[in-house]
Amino acid sequence: MQDFEDFVALRSQALLRTAYLLCGGDKGAAEDILQDVLMGMYGKWRRIRTSPEAYARTALANAAANRWRRRSRKPEAPLELGAVPTSRGHEQQVVDADSVVRALAELPRKMRAVLVLRFFDDLSEAETARTLGCGIGTVKSQTSRGLARMRELMGEQVLTWN
Amino acid sequence: MELKEALEAATADLDVRPGFVGDVMAGARRRHTRKLLAITAAVALLAGVTTGVALTRSSPETFTAGDVRLTAATAGDLADRTDVIEQALTAWNGKRPVPVTEVSSDAHVFWTANTPDGPAALIAQSVRVKASAEPQTLVGLVHGTEVVDQEVVYRDGREQGIYRIGDGEATYVVLGLGERVFWSVNPVRGPDLRYSRAWQDAEIHDGVAVVRAKPAESPVFLRTTIAPAADDFSRLGERISPRQEIEQAPPRTGLGWSSVLWATSRQDPGKPGQSQDKLVSEDLRRRGYMDYGHPLVLWEVRAWLPDGRYAVVTETNGDLIGALYQADGTFDRVLPGGPAVRGKPVPVRLVLPDGQGTILADRNALLGPEEREGAWLAPPGTTEVTIWRSGDQVVVPL
Incomplete structure (x- = not known):
């Protein structure tokens, strides 16, 4: 299982970042679900070793959604300033980083997952649909509405995407 | 601020806690x-019931x-x-x-x-x-x-049964566990871009091998019964590593991408031959173009070429590398691509042989006259490419 260990060592940081965004900026929850997902992958490694990243993303999205359900549809934990990783660089970047995660936390979980997978993990629409187990049309509509909502939530801060 | 940029800024300093991998x-x-034990217990219970034997739990004194x-x-x-x-x-x-x-x-x-x-x-x-x-x-x-x-x-x-004492010039204490222990340092990369390693058969006394090696020289240990060949990089399952090296975060090199981009229209099957779901980096590792310590790279740019062949670009240890396959999946050759430089406009530029064009890729841009998302197979002789990023148009000389 050396290659599983290699995968965990190599990809944990990137997957934690995805999980952090999927959990709306709750780092503790992100680390919990990532650890749970990776531990679950160990017993399935022979089956999933050809595309472990894709499996992990799907499992993280599901775990984040299930966590949300378990919380009885309460909003995500409020993002404490201390929980936001401070970005290196000037003040404005810190403000932007803070507000984008806050805005993301306000979105419905599927809409948030679509934006995270499309714009953070750079998945195509088809790959995002496969990961979330929905249709491409759903991805398109959730993307469009999610981006519009992000613009509303981000207030005066300019947010663009290509 | 671009959404992707904002998301990356928001997560830039996030990293797993120390010891996460071990946990x-x-x-x-x-x-x-636990799962195996539960299955075993269920089978044992079923067997007990069916044979009429009452199972009683005994508490071992020892x-x-x-x-x-x-x-x-x-x-x-x-x-x-x-x-x-x-x-x-x-x-x-x-x-x-x-x-x-x-x-x-x-x-x-x-x-x-x-x-x-x-x-x-x-x-x-x-x-x-x-x-x-x-x-x-x-x-x-x-x-x-x-x-x-x-x-x-x-x-x-x-x-694992391998322990490391020291950092600069380290002592490795390796348990034989009934097999042989081979070790190697300083992989050599030949002009054909393939790696090779000179393996030494560690002397085992009283079931233990003591080996002196520098961690900086990329030592690799295999516990096996069959001696590895110099060009054999497929023995991942036999590799053993001390905990310090397993938990050591790999250096951040290369582009840091993690997705598949298509420089041409996606076709089915997505890849030629039998390797439908595999990343090309796995194939390159098997063929000796990647060393044991090189991290598994999870991005690649794919293209079906005008002459029916299939090309793919990825990176190994900070260098771009291309692989060319025949339409039936037969491996053709590797194509060196130079350093993978993060932040460079159109960081992936790989000139293909036989006038098949140039694979260009920039994950966050639209490229070429068709404004393709992320990657484009430019026709032969292309000297510049127009890219769009965040609404801005830039012409990048090649």
Whole structure:
């Protein structure tokens, strides 16, 4: 299982970042679900070793959604300033980083997952649909509405995407 | 601010806590063992019921994992030094790794010897862990008065059995476990871009090999019965590594991408031949274009070429590398691509042979006259490419 260990060592940081965004900026929850997902992958490694990243993303999205359900549809934990990783660089970047995660936390979980997978993990629409187990049309509509909502939530801060 | 840029800024300093990888591995093994035990228990219960035998739980009075090392005569050139053994046991008894819930009193030094870094001792002890109803064996190395590492060895589980003392010029203490131990440092990359490693058969005395090597020289250890060839990089399953090296975060090199981009229209099948779902980096590793220490790269740019062949670009250890395949999946050749420089406009530029064009890729841009997302197969002779990023148009000379 050396290659599983290699995968965990190599990809944990990137997957934690995805999980952090999927959990709306709750780092503790992100680390919990990532650890749970990776531990679950160990017993399935022979089956999933050809595309472990894709499996992990799907499992993280599901775990984040299930966590949300378990919380009885309460909003995500409020993002404490201390929980936001401070970005290196000037003040404005810190403000932007803070507000984008806050805005993301306000979105419905599927809409948030679509934006995270499309714009953070750079998945195509088809790959995002496969990961979330929905249709491409759903991805398109959730993307469009999610981006519009992000613009509303981000207030005066300019947010663009290509 | 672009959304992607904002999301990346928001997560830029996020990293897993120290020891996360070890926790995952320990937890994963616990969970897997628990699952196997549950299945075994269910089968045993079913068998008991069907044969009419009432199962009663007996509480063993003894607490031993049954590992032969627990009672073996102490080996090594310091085996008769009771002071060294007592010192090692004192250090050992002061430390208990996280998964262990209960220890037996049978801690036993089964090997102790002088190493280039001083006296060291290998110890085995029966322990109980949360994940298993049965006692398991805790094995580890003590160097002087310091416990270098401890490993819970599950019955029928794989034992790493390798310990590293020191950082600059290190001593590796490796358990043979009935097999041979091969080791190698300083991989060599030939003009054909393939790596090779000169392997040494470690001398094993009393079941233990002591090897001196510099971690900076990329040492690799294999525990196996068959000697590896110089160009054989497929023995991942036989590789053993000390915990420091397993948990060491790989250096951040290259583009840091993690997705598949298509420079031409996507076609089905997505790849030629039998390797439909595999990343090309796995194939390149098998063919010797990647060394053991190189991280698995999870991005590639794919293109079906005008002459029917298939090309793919990825990176190995910070360098771009292309691979060309025939339409039936037969490997054709590799194509060197130069350094993978993060932040450079259109960082992926690979000129294909036989006038098949140039693969260009920039994950966050639209490229070429068709404004393709992320990647474009430019026709031969293309000297510049127009890219759009965040609404801005830039012409990048090639």
